[in-house]
Each structure stands twice: as C-alpha cells, then as structure tokens.
Amino acid sequence: MNFASDNWAGAAPAVMSALARHNSGFSPAYGADPLTDRISERFNDIFEREVAVYFVATGSAANSLALSAYARPGGVIFCQNDAHIRVDECNCPEFMTGGGKLVGIAGPDGKLTPDGLREALQAFPDGVVHHGQAASVSISQATESGTVYTLDEIAAIREAAQARSLPLHMDGARFANALVTLGCSPADMTWKAGVDVLSFGATKNGCWCAEAVVFFDPEAARGFEYLRKRAGHLFSKSRFVAAQFDGYFEEDGWLATAAHANEMASTIAEGIRAAGGRTAWPVEANEVFPILKRSRFQALEAAGARLYEWPATDLAATIAPSEDEVCLRMVTSFATTEAEVEAFLSTLAGAA
Amino acid sequence: MNFASDNWAGAAPAVMSALARHNSGFSPAYGADPLTDRISERFNDIFEREVAVYFVATGSAANSLALSAYARPGGVIFCQNDAHIRVDECNCPEFMTGGGKLVGIAGPDGKLTPDGLREALQAFPDGVVHHGQAASVSISQATESGTVYTLDEIAAIREAAQARSLPLHMDGARFANALVTLGCSPADMTWKAGVDVLSFGATKNGCWCAEAVVFFDPEAARGFEYLRKRAGHLFSKSRFVAAQFDGYFEEDGWLATAAHANEMASTIAEGIRAAGGRTAWPVEANEVFPILKRSRFQALEAAGARLYEWPATDLAATIAPSEDEVCLRMVTSFATTEAEVEAFLSTLAGAA
Amino acid sequence: MNFASDNWAGAAPAVMSALARHNSGFSPAYGADPLTDRISERFNDIFEREVAVYFVATGSAANSLALSAYARPGGVIFCQNDAHIRVDECNCPEFMTGGGKLVGIAGPDGKLTPDGLREALQAFPDGVVHHGQAASVSISQATESGTVYTLDEIAAIREAAQARSLPLHMDGARFANALVTLGCSPADMTWKAGVDVLSFGATKNGCWCAEAVVFFDPEAARGFEYLRKRAGHLFSKSRFVAAQFDGYFEEDGWLATAAHANEMASTIAEGIRAAGGRTAWPVEANEVFPILKRSRFQALEAAGARLYEWPATDLAATIAPSEDEVCLRMVTSFATTEAEVEAFLSTLAGAA
C-alpha cells in the first residue's frame, strides 16, 4: 500500500525495454544522436506543430531553466501559492533566473485565477524600477492539489498574462495525468490555450529520468542550449533520455499509465466518500488528499500504508480538518495495483 | 572504427542489468532509498574512509558544484590551460560559483605544475581586494591530454595549494583509467595525496549517467545538498543512479573496463609508432593524440574511422605538426574491440 | 510643502562643509585613507564596541550586501510584508545572495512579530532540502510604516531567530529617527538587543550618499570586502563618504536633524488629529500616513503640497480608508521647516 509519491515507483516495462533496446553500438554524444532527433520529431507530432525540445535531468531543472529563458533583471514570476516552483525547489528558479522573485497568489483548489493574477500584477506596474518587473506567469497542470485546469481556465489566465505581455509557463510534472482527465489533445492543453513553454515531465509517469523543456515558438528557444549547458544539464549520453521517451510514447503507453493512475485515485476517492470521509480538493488526476480522523490514519499506517500528512492551508471552514482530523496526501502511479487500493480501502473501512 | 569519444559508447552489460535488477517495487525518492545508502557505503569501502557522496546528472555539474562548495566572492580557481572546467563547460563553473574566475596555467603534457601554480598564485596575493581571492586548485586525472599525474606530482601540487590554504579538486571524469594506470588504490590517488573533493565519473567508463561528487572530509560537505538541489541536480528516482554504480562496481568491473580501454589505447599508440608516426603526448590512459599526415587522416576517414582533429597547442617544436600534418584525438572505451583497433591500424598501414 | 520623501532633501550644512574641508590634498584610495580610519573609530565609539564598518553607495546595496554575508544556497530571509528589501529593491537582495528567497510575514504597524516569525519558520524545517534553508531575519528600524520597535520587541524577535540560529539584520535607513524616538543608545538598539548586522543609513537624514554596513562581530565580516568589491561598491575616493560621516556626526548633529524631522512629523500628526483626521499607523518617527477625504487631498495638492498616495493594506476595519478616503504618505526631514508644516496644516484646515 504505497501511496507516498509517484516518484517512488520504478520505471515502466516499456521504458526499461527501450533503454535496453537502444543501448547497443556507438552514438554521438550531447544530443547529436539520431534517436534524439527522432524523438524530437515525435514531439512535433504529439504537439501538432514544430516545437523546440530540450532534455534535462529533473523537473526542477526543467521549470527553472524554462523560466530562465524569459528572465529579466529584477524579474517577477507569478504563480499560485502552492506551486512547486515556489515552495519545493530550494530556490532553483531564483538561482537560475539571476535572482528572480516568485510571487505566490492565493487561489482555490490549487489554481491560479485570472483575477488573482490581475490583482497581483497591479503591485508591479510597468516602469517602476523599485518593484522589479513582471517577467512570466506559471501554472501547474495538474496542480499541486491534484486538480486540473480546464482549457477555458488556462485560456483566461493566458489572457490576463497577455494583457501585460507576459509568457505563460506550464509545469507539466503530471502532464499526462491532466491530459487524460481533460481528454483533449496535447496541442489543446498547451499552445492552443496560450502556453508558451512547457515542462514536460515523464519521470513520475513511468520513466526513471525523462524531463523535457518544450518551447512552442522555436524562436523563443534561442540561446536555450547555452542556459542548459551552463547549468550542467546537457547529458553526454543523451540517447538514454531519448530512449526512455521512445518507450514512454510507444503505443500511447504514456496515456495508458496515466489513465490507470488516475483511475486508482478515483477509486480511492470514491471509497473514502463511501466510508463517510471527504477530500480536501476534488480528485481530478492521480492525487488524493483525504481528511481523516487521526486514529484512522494511525490504523492505516499500522497496517503498512505509506502516505504523508499534508499541510492543508486555505481550506474553507466546512472542509478544513477539525482538531482530531488530519489531511493526508496519497499519490498513485502506473505501479499502483488494484489490490493495493482494495487493501487500503478495506483497512480504512475496518478502522472506522 | 569509432574513436570519437568514450561517451559515444552505450552502457556496459553489468550496468544495464543492474538497472533492470533494481527497477522493481517502490523506493523512497530523492536519495533516501536503501540502495543509495548501500552505494554510499560502497564508496566508503572503496576510499577506505568515511566520505560524503552526492550523485549529480553530469560531469559538468559534478565539477561545478564541487567547486561551488569552496567558492568565495571574487574567487579564483587555478587549473591547467586545457582543463575541461575552463574550456568545455560553457561557464558552468563560473555560473555555479557566483562569478568565479578560472585562471589557466600552461603546463607540459596537459599537467598543472607546482611551479606554474605558485607563479600564478603570486598574481593573487591575499588581501588585495581588486584581484579577487584565490579559492581552489583543480586538476584532471587523467588529463585532457591523456596523461596521468603520478602520486608524487599530485602531492607536490597539493603542497603548493596548501601553502595558500587552498583546497584541491580532482576532475575524475576518467578516474578509473588513471587509477588502472597507476595501479594504486583509490585512497592513494585522492585523499592520501591531498585531494579534498573529487568528481567521480563513471559515465565514460560504462554507465549511462552516473557521476558523483565525493568529499573526503564529510564536514566540508555541509550545505552541499542545498547547492545540488538549487541547481536542479537532485534526482527524484535516485535509485537508478545508485543502481548504475552497483553494476559498475560489481566484481571490480569498473577496473576491468578501464583496463581494457587503456590497453586498446596502448595498442593503437604502439601501432602508430610502428608505422613511423608519433603522438602529441604520452599515451597513459584511454586517449591517443596521433600526429599524422593529413592524407593518412583522410584515408582513415574514408575507410570509416571516426576520430576528431584536435587543436595541438603548446607542443615542443620537435613534436608539433608540420604544415601537411594534423593532430587527432582518439578515445577508447569498454566498447572498443580489438577488431576495431586492428582494422584501424591496418588501414593506417595501408595509407602510409 | 514638500513631504514627498526624505531623500528629496539635499545635504545638511555640516555635511557639505565637511566635504569641502576634506577635499584638499592627496589621500589613499579605496578606503585606505586616514579619514576613513578615523570614521571607523568613530563608529566604534558610537556603538561602544569594536565593529567592522564598510561604506557602500546606496541603502539597497547596504541591505543586500549585509544579507549576502549570511547567504546560504537555497537561503530564505524572513521579514515583514512591507519590508523595503522585499518590495522596493528590484530583487537586489535576491541577486546578491545568489537567488535568496524573501518570505514576507504579516504584522501590525509594519512590524514583524516573534509569533509571526516562528510560524513562518515552521514551513522551513531544518534539513528539508526542497524548501531551502532559513538564512536570516531582517527588521527595519524605523519601519516602513513609520513606527519604531521597542527594545523589548527587538529582543523578542532576536530570541525567535536565535532559536533557529539565525542572524538578525536591521535595515537602518532611518536609524537616527528611531534612535531619537527611543532615547536609548545606539548600542542598546543594536547589538545589546541582539542585532548582528546593521545597514546604517545617513543619506535620508542629511548626507548625500553615506551608507554603511556595520558588523557587530568583526569576525562575521570576514570576506565582506570581497562581496562589496564584487558588486562594484568600493568607492575609489572613499574619503568623501568618510567626510560626510564626519560632518554628520559632528556635535551630534545627526541626532539633532533626526529629532527635528521627528518633531515635524509629530506636529503634522497632531494637526491631523486636531482636524478630525486619523493616521493609518502610530507616528513614531519621521513619517505620517494620514487617511483623508480624497477632496482634502486634492485641495492640498492644488495648494502645492507634495505627498504620495500609499497602498494601505492590512489595516483594521476601523482604521482603513472608506470609499471616499485615501491613505497618504508624508515624510519629513532635516530640511522640513516649521513654516511648511504650518502651511500644510492650515491648508488642511481650510479644506475641511
């Protein structure tokens, strides 16, 4: 019953076999290999346009380097309060952007709202050098609260960003999970909705280390290869990242693993509700944030379930944990089994 | 006949099978997994003392982060002119150290000399704020010229560094190759000779991405985990780097692959000399820098050999290429076969 | 009727005459001159202990460099929401600290509270690399709201900082104004209350450019001269900053100018209250934040008064401006005359 995080899983079988398959022979280093070329083409297909794709080592690097491509001196990046870039990357975005500032904005269900963005932007009028200058807007899809922006929501944020000529970044650490939820195309969820640059994460959904920065306007990517290399993120044996993506995309396996993870999360959420419990936020991807009596949490832990307590801030009074309750985080992945979910739910029922 | 670079090879069989072996099940992320712990212990064994080990994505990151642990404002890092950190890392060390300066020092056979170091240090006396302050000394073992420092040479550099209280960094992108050449222990070649921090590279010698920063004084590593994370170099599925090292170290395979690569380089060097040719520098690890008539180089290329022209600077007049000659670089690896080497040498003989 | 800012004033007569007095003859550059030495001694006297003093060009530089002396990778600096370092320095602290993060904490009357600090620190537990690491705490004395911390308040913040081994920085852009209000000694208001490093501002109170970073533990200042020079803040003709301080300190003139400015502010505040108005925050130094009917503000402006509208956030409902009211900022200085204040108050009365 391991629901600690989707990065506790290993690599999906298709990914492992692709790694083995592409291991033989010599291949040019530093991304000049034919497989990297082929995977870049595959990204063009997936996004239905020519894109510029750069592999990096981690999601933190993808986010921070993507934002650094739009950095300005005294630059300010706007995001929702709980955004990973703001609270979980040890100032990597600040470092990579030469001292950028991340302004967190409150928003319901882990989402940035256009109104929240507009209000925050008012504190940074153009031309007032003391406050610095607005540089970019970033959203996470799916969010840190396990919710998913609708296409209209993304477009509305885009509009608010565009009013100040700001580029829109999407942290897609759980891109596939959100995509499956919306049932739209990758193009719909990104550049057609106004996204300029995407951190395309595949690690959590079945790779071991496959993260890419995707620019929808290749011209905007000018110089990015230097930003990446300057940060030590150009792999010499780049073909092994390409290989992972090769396995990942094979027969749309990435959508299948995401769909499975999402389904497991839904099943858990239903089970919790059936047991009279509730979740802090709607369950729209592969994360569940149950609010449970502390005693039930302890019983679950005693039974071997791995899940984390989670700081549940900004919740409405009707939802927020009471004194004897606790908010938890559960994450599912391709590796989550139905048996695990069933075991969890029956333990939960027993603990009631 | 591929001698382009050792990072054109794939991963060695033991590494690939270790990746597959450690793929199953859940494992804590971000380096808190038992395998990472076990491999850290393995590093202690290998170096015969307690060390602090940190995995990162690339050799550039390993070098730059290691140096950043000893950064000072206005800091100056001393290295040989051809050092990778100075000419091949797109200012990654400068960036990671907050604007450090790399001072290149001429030295024979790709080596820094104690006298060269001492002379360079004189231009940076303590307390003269205008010039900045000496921060560290870095050597590459094996060097960029394919040579290997003796233990005495390392100790003598250490002494010159120590006279100014400077730490000594070793870029060990080809650590195993040098180690096999010297036939000493890893401890002998590092902390016993005065090395403070090591970039331990395994990628070129058979992994696909396994680089580690090794501090010989764990106390000096304080805060390093933040430097690494701030740079986006903390892998979430860290166990896969640990897995590579597990395969790498298995039954001393890493020494065997390095020994093989070195032997292939020696065979090539002997063949070149037998054919009346010469090399720019002594062949002491897995790189050969032949100086050949341009016509022979063209014949080799026409026959399918992959090798690069190389800028041969600072060579003695008796060795430097003449007008119709060219200096080349050939790199061997675990994947280089005797058949390839034979084919190369007979093509060379035929081209004479 | 100029109340726009204290940095709209020129230099006080004693400062100008000191500049002229110390202009003759040759003097070593870069702070090695006898006058700089003498002023450093003067700082020792003023603070009743040996301190390390460094002149820099601006208050932004003083704050940012002081904080950079205590920077850590992924470092987090804690301050009140409205702190100058957080909202008015174009990310200079973030830049100088290599990507530090400024966490703003709500607090009444522009003040950081020990409880607010403790709560904020809880989100950054030691050893959780993802969140970065707590690095320092900063307070402004006087605050951006024109209030002054009592000695007990400073000591309580110090205690909360100390519980996490964090140094305490004081932004003393209006140090003299606060000092005069408290009627204590400079030592009392700084190191005796637990301040580790001070930005000692003299520009607003009568110099033209005289700002100093003062370390109360000279040992903590090690390397600071490199931080300053690396940022381009070491004046060549340093004696002219020293000269300004010489004039500033002469016959305790700095306390007199601050006392005058404070008194002018008090007089304004009393006049406003007498006219039935109120201020957003207590008037404890040389700033007044009146809340007036917009029509009265317009009448004042029409009569030639210079003062700014001010964002009045976080005010209690009983104080906050109503729809037809506006919050303003008025700043007095050594150059503010009683006549100006009288003219302002009678205009205000007439506009009622």
Place this chain on the structure above:
Amino acid sequence: MNFASDNWAGAAPAVMSALARHNSGFSPAYGADPLTDRISERFNDIFEREVAVYFVATGSAANSLALSAYARPGGVIFCQNDAHIRVDECNCPEFMTGGGKLVGIAGPDGKLTPDGLREALQAFPDGVVHHGQAASVSISQATESGTVYTLDEIAAIREAAQARSLPLHMDGARFANALVTLGCSPADMTWKAGVDVLSFGATKNGCWCAEAVVFFDPEAARGFEYLRKRAGHLFSKSRFVAAQFDGYFEEDGWLATAAHANEMASTIAEGIRAAGGRTAWPVEANEVFPILKRSRFQALEAAGARLYEWPATDLAATIAPSEDEVCLRMVTSFATTEAEVEAFLSTLAGAA
C-alpha cells in the same frame, strides 16, 4: 610628489562648487530630478546624438553593468590581458553577467589588436555549446599602459568584432585624457568609430564619484535601469552626481584638467629620457611607466615621492627591466603641480 594614482586627488574646484550650488531645496529622488535631465541633455550635446545615460557609483560598476547589458548565458568577453575588467575588479564583471568569462588577449602597449581578437574568437566558434558563446569585446581608452588607441585602431577592432556581431565596449575611466591626446571629438572616439557602450569616467579626472554608462543606441539600453537597480547602483539623491558632471563639463573644464594631467606626464617622460632613462610604454595620456635602477627608485622614495612598482610583463627584451632595474607607475591628475614634477625630476637627476 604624489604620483600614486589619479584617484588619490580630491575633487576639482568647479566640481566642489557645483555640489554646493545644487544642494539647496527639494528635488525628486532616483534620477527623476531636473538636473539629471539637464545633464542627460548635456551628454547628447557632447556626443552629438541622442544617447542613454545612467549614473552609477564606481568604474567597476559602470564596466560590469555595461557588459551585463550584453550578457549571454555562457558568454565570453574579449579584452586585452591587462584590462581592468579582467584583473582589477574582483570578478565584478563575472558576477554581474551571471558567470561570464573574460578572455585575455596579449597585445603590445596595452592594446588589443584586431588580429589578436580574431585569433581568440576562433576558439569560440558559433554554435559549439561547450565553449560558451562570444558576447562582447571591451577596450580601455586610455589603456592600462598609458597608451591611447588611434581612431583607426578602434575602427579596426570594431570591424573584427562586427564580423562576429559582437558589441564593442569602451572602458573610459580615463576617457578625457585619451580624448585630449587624440584631439578629436567625443563622437569621433566612440560611436563614429563603432563603440556601442561607454563607461564614461569622471572620478579620476576631478570628480569625487561621477561615473556613467552611455549607450549610443538608446534602444540597446532597454531594461538597463533594472540591471542598475538590481545591483544597488541607483542613487537616491542622484542630483549630486548630476551636479558633479555639471561642474565637470563647465567651460570645458574637464578637457582642461585632462590636458594638464597629460602635460605633466609628458614632462615627466621627457625628464626621464633626458636623464638617460626609458619608459615601458609610450606616454600618451596621464600615466608614465619609468624603468629605473632600483637605487634611483629608493632615492626617490626616500625623498618623499609616492609611486608604485608595477609588474612589467610582455615587454620586448630591449626594453624590459634588467636585474637591478624596476618598472614603476606614475599617474598625474588635475591636482599634480609643476612644482611637484620639477621636484621629482631634480631628485631623479640627483639620484643618477
């Protein structure tokens, strides 16, 4: 007999009286004052075109911020070996440019040569990410060796830079001295010869702190105000820098002080030659580098002369100091008197 440096002098009378003249009354802060506007216009007049002018605190800041306006990730700045930006600014350019690399190029008489530049640029071909990317070229006028580039020399460097689309920066710490030597207009010596951005230094030639960054294409200055503020270099009481320039430019006083300093240097040089001595480099501005017997140097020092020993590198064998000789540096300024020069020369004659 003080020839230690031109920044050992105080401020010229016209500058001091301008400071006093502009001290009265209130004036907007942060460069929004009418005097700053007026001086900006004055720069337009002086350079015969619309320029963008930014005051900063020091020459190091002017150079480093000017270069940061043209920074690129992994960027490389090319300059002569002895350039101040390379050896005397404690890595300020490296820091401000986010880790830029300064490549020093040997050149005679302290000058960068077009051939030297072209050769150095060859090591940094476009598109090779490992080496970083060429970013800018910088020259010092007058040079650190006291020589002055002719207009043709500047234009030829510009041509070599332009072949790689690189901007040309001029470090004009001693701009006026060079200008007087050439007898041309400021426009001739800068944008008409292809200079893109200039560090216009006035401190050494009679101000106490007046340095400006001048962009000849105002469009290229976009965002520069943020770079300056981010580095803590926006003065609040900016009018006092403007005031210094007002006094500096008054009745072409700046050209007169520079002419005087140059003449004093010429007189010294002639005296040295008359005494059978020689100088390391031609004396073309306000610096003299005599090569004297050590005994004569000691006699001069004993007589109270202030002058520094200087590392005389890269000198032709016919000029370089012999074993019992020493190379010295003497700098003259507006404050150097004929009496001092006469005293120096007669002491020298007596020591022969």
